Amino acid sequence: MESKFHAFMFPWFAFGHMIPFLHLANKLAEKGHRVTFLVPKKAQKQLEPHNLFPESIVFHPLTVPHVNGLPVGAETTSDVPISMDNFLSEAFDLTHDQVEAAVRALKPDLIFFDFAHWIAKLAKEHMFKSVSYMIVSATAVSQLHPPGSSLGVLPPGYPSSKVVFRENDAHAVLTDSIYYERLYHQLTTSLKSCDAIALKTCKEMEGKFCDYISRQYNKKVLLTGPMLPEPDTSKPLEERWSHFLSKFPPGSVVFCALGSQIVLEKDQFQELCLGMEMTGLPFLLAVKSPRGLSTVQEALPEGFEERVKDRGVVWGEWVQQPLILSHPSVGCFVNHCGPGTLWEGLMSDCQIVLLPFLSDQVLFTRLMTEEFQVSVEVSREKTGWFSKESLRDAIKSVMDKDNDLGKLVRSNHTKLKEVLGSPGLFDGYVDNFVEVLADLINVKT
Numbered sequence: 001m002e003s004k005f006h007a008f009m010f011p012w013f014a015f016g017h018m019i020p021f022l023h024l025a026n027k028l029a030e031k032g033h034r035v036t037f038l039v040p041k042k043a044q045k046q047l048e049p050h051n052l053f054p055e056s057i058v059f060h061p062l063t064v065p066h067v068n069g070l071p072v073g074a075e076t077t078s079d080v081p082i083s084m085d086n087f088l089s090e091a092f093d094l095t096h097d098q099v100e101a102a103v104r105a106l107k108p109d110l111i112f113f114d115f116a117h118w119i120a121k122l123a124k125e126h127m128f129k130s131v132s133y134m135i136v137s138a139t140a141v142s143q144l145h146p147p148g149s150s151l152g153v154l155p156p157g158y159p160s161s162k163v164v165f166r167e168n169d170a171h172a173v174l175t176d177s178i179y180y181e182r183l184y185h186q187l188t189t190s191l192k193s194c195d196a197i198a199l200k201t202c203k204e205m206e207g208k209f210c211d212y213i214s215r216q217y218n219k220k221v222l223l224t225g226p227m228l229p230e231p232d233t234s235k236p237l238e239e240r241w242s243h244f245l246s247k248f249p250p251g252s253v254v255f256c257a258l259g260s261q262i263v264l265e266k267d268q269f270q271e272l273c274l275g276m277e278m279t280g281l282p283f284l285l286a287v288k289s290p291r292g293l294s295t296v297q298e299a300l301p302e303g304f305e306e307r308v309k310d311r312g313v314v315w316g317e318w319v320q321q322p323l324i325l326s327h328p329s330v331g332c333f334v335n336h337c338g339p340g341t342l343w344e345g346l347m348s349d350c351q352i353v354l355l356p357f358l359s360d361q362v363l364f365t366r367l368m369t370e371e372f373q374v375s376v377e378v379s380r381e382k383t384g385w386f387s388k389e390s391l392r393d394a395i396k397s398v399m400d401k402d403n404d405l406g407k408l409v410r411s412n413h414t415k416l417k418e419v420l421g422s423p424g425l426f427d428g429y430v431d432n433f434v435e436v437l438a439d440l441i442n443v444k445t
């Protein structure tokens with residue numbers, strides 16, 4: 001019988017990282033393994049609802065040290081603008097001694113980590129295994145983080161001519177350049193020095209990119225599958241949304257969400273609202289308040305609320321995205337192509353419209369729109385600006401029943417979903433992954 005292990009998890013202080021790590025923790029706990037999950041103090045509260053096995057998955061709170069430039073009390077990327085990520089990253093690295101103290105006290109068999117490049121060394125010193133777990137797409141890792149790469153330059157032997165940056169992606173590359181150097185060092189060091197690389201994907205989607213990463217790092221790459229969370233049946237969809245959505249015919253509502261990090265400038269936020277209005281369709285737009293404002297209401301275009309009051313809602317708080325996607329009235333999902341979000345969209349029946357902001361989102365978008373052709377992308381100008389007309393056109397192209405592009409992406413999406421949904425596929429990835437981990441732990445260094 002497979003022996004049980006005790007894993008540490010130490011993800012980057014971003015909900016887009018901590019949540020998928022917790023999904024993996026749930027799968028391990030389901031199989032009888034124990035997990036100690038290292039998190040900043042305040043984040044624990046928000047993560048607790050995702051912990052399905054509180055007896056096996058124990059949070060270990062960390063104090064985020066203060067560094068110059070980081071606002072007092074900031075603990076996760078949700079607390080700071082992207083331009084301050086580097087300060088948070090410095091504070092993250094300064095938790096080294098707290099992590100080491102936990103390791104000494106609790107003696108794990110292995111640790112899952114992503115950005116903490118010093119973990120593999122710590123693991124070797126204390127004689128346990130380290131697994132570098134990448135939750136962004138393999139597509140992004142293979143282009144942005146092979147050894148010797150630089151931002152915006154295609155690495156030699158890269159396996160796609162379609163999944164690439166184009167002229168109008170300068171905005172995304174520019175945003176990433178704020179933290180790329182530091183991140184590049186963190187990720188390449190981690191990927192080189194860990195005992196195993198694990199990717200949150202499957203070969204049916206990103207096989208050639210996974211193989212490329214394996215060749216670049218000269219290491220076997222383990223795949224966990226997408227680690228989709230179990231549907232949360234504990235809480236139904238909030239009444240306000242079930243009531244609103246149920247007013248409309250099946251497949252007619254456009255739902256737009258841009259993940260946990262994207263904050264728009266006010267003018268781009270207004271353009272987004274106007275583009276939704278111009279579709280003439282019912283919509284639910286759930287995005288953060290624009291930069292510098294504390295509510296979405298204060299940034300709405302003039303007269304907008306009155307014009308769309310019977311069919312459109314703009315909401316600045318967290319929504320139950322998976323439950324909204326599975327509501328029968330929702331027919332189109334406009335999103336930023338964050339890895340978690342995209343998988344949720346793929347497993348839904350909605351038409352998919354992509355509006356990526358960061359480099360990894362751009363590359364994953366190209367995979368979906370150009371290789372798999374399951375979605376359409378909103379076109380941008382050279383400055384990175386997207387117009388209300390380009391947003392409207394992208395949405396209309398997939399929502400218009402007679403549009404050829406809309407028919408093509410619907411049919412391709414259905415086929416891909418069938419492949420991904422084949423019985424046992426994702427469970428098989430998890431089973432295999434856990435078996436390999438157990439073997440890894442038993443190998444003496």
Ligand SMILES: O=c1ccn([C@@H]2O[C@H](COP(=O)(O)OP(=O)(O)O[C@H]3O[C@H](CO)[C@@H](O)[C@H](O)[C@H]3O)[C@@H](O)[C@H]2O)c(=O)[nH]1
Nearest residue numbers: 016017259260261318319321322338339340341358360361
């Ligand atoms: O109102 C909301 C907003 C988001 N979500 C959930 O939050 C997750 C968002 O994850 P993901 O789509 O992966 O996107 P982000 O959190 O925006 O960011 C991720 O994607 C970024 C760009 O791809 C990476 O750089 C980050 O590291 C990674 O955290 C998904 O499960 C959503 O269902 C909700 O439930 N409700």
